[in-house]
Amino acid sequence: MTTMTTTTTVLEAKDVTMRFGGLTAVRSVGLTVNSGEIVGLIGPNGAGKTTFFNCLTGLYVPTEGTVAYKGTVLPPKPHLVTSAGIARTFQNIRLFANMTVLENVLVGRHTRTKEGLWSALLRGPGFKKAEAASHERAMELLDFIGLAHKADHLARNLPYGEQRKLEIARALASEPGLLLLDEPTAGMNPQETRVTEELVLAIRDQGIAVLVIEHDMRFIFNLCDRVAVLVQGEKLVEGTSEVVQADERVIAAYLGTPFEGAPGDEEVAEVEAAEAAQETSAKTTPGTDTRTEDDQ
Numbered sequence: 001m002t003t004m005t006t007t008t009t010v011l012e013a014k015d016v017t018m019r020f021g022g023l024t025a026v027r028s029v030g031l032t033v034n035s036g037e038i039v040g041l042i043g044p045n046g047a048g049k050t051t052f053f054n055c056l057t058g059l060y061v062p063t064e065g066t067v068a069y070k071g072t073v074l075p076p077k078p079h080l081v082t083s084a085g086i087a088r089t090f091q092n093i094r095l096f097a098n099m100t101v102l103e104n105v106l107v108g109r110h111t112r113t114k115e116g117l118w119s120a121l122l123r124g125p126g127f128k129k130a131e132a133a134s135h136e137r138a139m140e141l142l143d144f145i146g147l148a149h150k151a152d153h154l155a156r157n158l159p160y161g162e163q164r165k166l167e168i169a170r171a172l173a174s175e176p177g178l179l180l181l182d183e184p185t186a187g188m189n190p191q192e193t194r195v196t197e198e199l200v201l202a203i204r205d206q207g208i209a210v211l212v213i214e215h216d217m218r219f220i221f222n223l224c225d226r227v228a229v230l231v232q233g234e235k236l237v238e239g240t241s242e243v244v245q246a247d248e249r250v251i252a253a254y255l256g257t258p259f260e261g262a263p264g265d266e267e268v269a270e271v272e273a274a275e276a277a278q279e280t281s282a283k284t285t286p287g288t289d290t291r292t293e294d295d296q
C-alpha cells in the first residue's frame with residue numbers, strides 16, 4: 001500500500017507592500033510556502049528581504065496586503081504570529097547573553113505554556129508539571145542541535161556558530177509549523193555552514209516548513225525546493241534552483257547591470273521623461289531659463 005502525503009499551504013502572503021515615507025521597500029509581493037518545503041528568498045543588498053520577513057512576522061504592519069498562516073489571516077502582532085505557529089531568527093544574533101543555553105531555549109517556550117502569572121508565582125502543582133515538561137522539551141531541542149552538553153553554559157561563552165544554532169533551538173521551542181531564518185550562515189566558516197545545512201534539512205524532516213533568506217548561493221541552491229528573487233522590492237522570478245540559476249535577469253540584478261523590464265524601470269523612465277520635458281520647455285519658453293549668468 002502506498003501512503004499519500006498531502007501538501008497544504010502553510011504560508012500565503014498576498015500583495016504585500018511596505019512603504020517607509022516615500023520609499024517602497026516591498027512592492028506587491030506574493031509568496032506561498034507549502035508543508036514539507038524549504039523556500040529561499042534571495043536578492044541583492046537592500047532588495048527588501050528583511051522588510052518582507054518583518055511584514056510576515058508582524059514586526060511591521062504592511063501598508064497593503066495580507067499574510068495568512070494555514071488559511072487564517074494573521075494580525076500584525078509578533079506574539080500572535082508566534083503563537084499561531086511562525087517562528088523566526090534574526091540577521092543579528094539576539095540571544096540573552098547572560099542566561100544559560102537552557103534558559104534561552106526555555107524563554108522560547110513561553111508562548112506554548114498555558115500556566116498563568118499566579119500559577120508561576122505560587123509555584124503550584126500545575127506550574128511544576130508544566131515547568132518539568134518545558135525543561136524536558138528544551139533538553140530535547142538542545143540534543144537535536146547538538147548542544148545538550150552545554151545546557152548550563154552562558155550563551156555568551158558559546159562560539160559564534162553555536163550561538164546561531166541556539167537561536168534556531170529557541171525559535172523551535174515555540175513549536176512552529178513554519179520557521180523563518182534570516183541569514184542563518186552569516187559569519188560562519190564553510191564547516192559551520194555545512195552543519196547548518198544539515199540542521200535545516202533535519203528541521204524540514206520534522207515537518208516544519210522553512211523560509212530562508214541567505215546570501216550564500218551554494219546553501220540556497222543545495223537546499224531549497226523553490227527560490228524567490230527580490231529586486232528593488234519586487235519579486236523578479238520564482239522557481240526551482242535550476243530555473244533561477246538559468247535566469248539572466250537574476251545575474252544582471254546581482255551585478256547591477258540594467259535589463260529590460262527591471263523592477264523600478266518604469267519609475268526611472270517616468271523621471272527621465274519628466275526631466276526631458278522640463279529641459280525642452282526651458283529651451284523653448286522664454287523666461288523659464290533657470291541658468292545663472294555664470295552658467296552662460
Ligand SMILES: Nc1ncnc2c1ncn2[C@@H]1O[C@H](COP(=O)(O)OP(=O)(O)OP(=O)(O)O)[C@@H](O)[C@H]1O
Binds near residue numbers: 025
Ligand atoms: N525601518 C525602516 N525605515 C526606513 N527604511 C527602511 C527601514 N527598513 C528598511 N528600510 C529600507 O528598505 C529597503 C530594503 O531594506 P531591507 O533591509 O529589507 O533589504 P534586504 O534585502 O534585507 O537587504 P540586506 O541583504 O542588505 O539585508 C532599504 O532601502 C532600506 O534602507
